[in-house]
Amino acid sequence: MLQLLRTSIVYRSAFIVLGIALLVGSFFAVFTYYWTSHIEQERANNRMGDLLSTVESTTSIACYLADMNLASEVSRGLLKNADVASIKIFSGSSILAHMSKNTDPKETKVANNIVIPDKAIPTVRDVFSPFNEKEKVCQIELEPNLLFIRQQVDEKARFIGYLLMLQALLMACAVVYIVLTIITRPIKTISDQLHHLTPESGVKLALPAGNEKDEIGQLVGDVNEIVGKLVHILDDERQLRIKHEIGEKKFQTIFNNAETGIFLLKTSGEVISYNHAFLRLLAVDENMPEDKVNTALTKALEGQELRLHLMIDKATNQDEVLSEDFSIEVGQPPQRKWLHVVMSPVEEGVLQGLLNDITDRKSGEEEANQLAVTDHLTGTSNRLGFDKEITRLKQEIQRGNVTGFFLLLIDLDKFKEVNDHYGHDTGDQVLCHFTHIVTKTLRKSDFVARLGGDEFIILLKDLQQIDKAKEIAQKIIDQTSAALTLDNGIVIRIGASIGITYVAQANFDKNEIIREADDAMYAVKKSGKNNYSVYQS
Known part of the structure; x- marks a missing residue:
């Protein structure tokens, strides 16, 4: 029964309606019962008053004459009325008549559960002389028959209560029938159809007869409209799925055959998906265990992991596409290669990466940069190269990596005569010879540049002595002033005047320290050339 109440609208609604009907019917039945009891008691009192009025003239004669027989006759007549239990006619202390009915105590006890009071309230009326309306001759007292009154009340109240309960039950049954036929049965029919409905087939619900224009008909129409839309959506989804599968196959072909390395990686740097180009660019064997392939990128960028993780963090947190160039060594024997790495977030905790080999472009850039900072005759740095080097050296001092350096400014003595007398080709040979002397004398960490003509500059890095x-x-100076015999037998003699200045401050001015060295060099020129001089501040 409980299962039916939980799963069936019919049983649940019938149970609720019947329960409410019984509750309301019981309430009104009890109310009617009590109301009828009160009315019947009032009616009984009214009837006894009417009886007294009927026998009032006879009683007044009996009392006036003090005729006990006549009083008894009046009493017997009144006792014949079912509403009267006892009659008492008395004048002062003398009793003319006193009669009562015998009642069964058991019946009285049974009837006492009704709301009629257990103790009867007698009806008393004064009787006046038939000759003088103001002269009181006696009193008559009627005690109501409570048992009879209770029986009358009980019969009427029960009858009305039964009628009310029957009416409530009939109304409840009518409501249940209406709910069943008009609401529940059509809904059950729709539910059964929905249970076996396959939307992709396009089959729609049948409209229940008689519900074409009401809410149930509207519900069926809405469901059929949803089914129609669902069919269209399923068709569109099917077409999109087919297109997606075709596109996925095309993408897979591109993914596997692309020259660009394509991969997915976690924010920790672990590669979780890759194509063949990724393995080729990192020189990774396809038969290598999966765990080693997953760490191939971080291993190839060993020493540059910080840059890689900074890229990953920035791309993830700022949702940006970032790119960096990395120089790596791969293969056996190791070969230097430049890779252009692109990172972009695709989902939570996962990024997509692209690898492109830019070694040729980087090599071209490096060659172009080297040509831009290199003197084409001597192979040393030129003025632009010196500017870049002095800027870098200044940054190194600011970081504390270099404590100080010496700057040597060199001008070749008698070089102009060589050029004028033997020509520029011979002068070029002399410049190359001098460059060879300088590079052989300096340490690998030192720097030399030709500023132009026969003017050179040297930086002795991280040197304090x-x-x-x-x-x-x-x-x-000694090697430069030695005689130089050229291939054509010409003997050349030149010298070198060198100005020296020491730099230890991080905030030095490039032009100022060159001026200091230049002042020292010209001091040598004035004193006879082919010597060196240290700038004194």
Whole structure:
């Protein structure tokens, strides 16, 4: 029964309607019962008053004459009325008549559960003389028959209560029938159809007869409209799925055959998906275990992991597409290669990456940059190269990586005569010879540049001893002033005037320190050339 109440609208609605009907019917039946009891008691009192009025003249004669027989006759007549239990006629302390009915105590006890009071309230009326309306001759007292009154009340109240309960039950049954036929049965029919409905087939619900224009008909129409839309959506989804499968196959072909390395990686740097180009660009064997392939990118960028993780964090947090160029060494024997790496977020915790080999472009850029900063005759750096190097050296001092350096400004003595007398080709040979002397004398960490003509500049990095700087300058002077015999037999003699200045401050001015070295060099020129001089501030 409980299962039916939980699963069936018919049983649940019938149970609720019947329960409400019984509750309301019981309430009104009890109310009617009590109301009828009150009315019947009032009617009984009215009837006893009417009886007294009927026998009032006879009683007044009996009392006036003090005729006990006549009073008894009046009493017997009144006792014949079912509403009267006892009669008492008395004048002062004398009783003319006193009669009562015998009642069964058991019946009285049974009837006492009704709301009629257990103790009867007698009806008393004064009787006046038949000759003088103001002269009181006696009193008559009627005690109501409570048992009879209770029986009357009980019969009428029960009858009305049964009628009300029957009416409530009939109304409840009518409501249940209406709910069943008009609401529940059409809904059950629609539910059964929905249970077996296959939307992709396009079959729609049948409209229940008689519900074409009401809410149930509207519900069926809405469901059929949803079914129609669902069929269209399923058809569109099917077409999109077919297109997606075709596109996925095309993408898979492109993915597998692309020259660009394509991969997916976690924010930790672990590669979770890749194509063949990714393995080729990183020189990874396809038969390598999966765990080693997953870490191939971070291993190839060993020493540059910080840049990689900064890219990953920025691309993830700022939702940006980022790119960086990385120089790596791959293969056996190791080969230097430049890779252009692009990172872009695709979902939570996963990024898409692209790898492109830009070694040729980077090599071309490096060659172009090298040509831009290299003197084409001597192979040393030119003025632009010196500017870049002095800027870099300044940054190194600011970081504390370099404590100080010596700057040597060199001008070749008698070089102009060589050029004028033997020609520019011979002058070029002399410049190349001098460059060879300088590069052989300097340390690998030192720097030399040709500023133009026969003017050179040297940077002795991370050097504090002035004696060491003087020693290097003297070696250059000694080797430069030695006689040079060219291939054509010409013997050339030149010299070198060198100005030296020491730089230890991070905020030095490039032009100022060159001026200091230039002042020292011209001091040598004035004093006889082919020597060195240290700038004194």
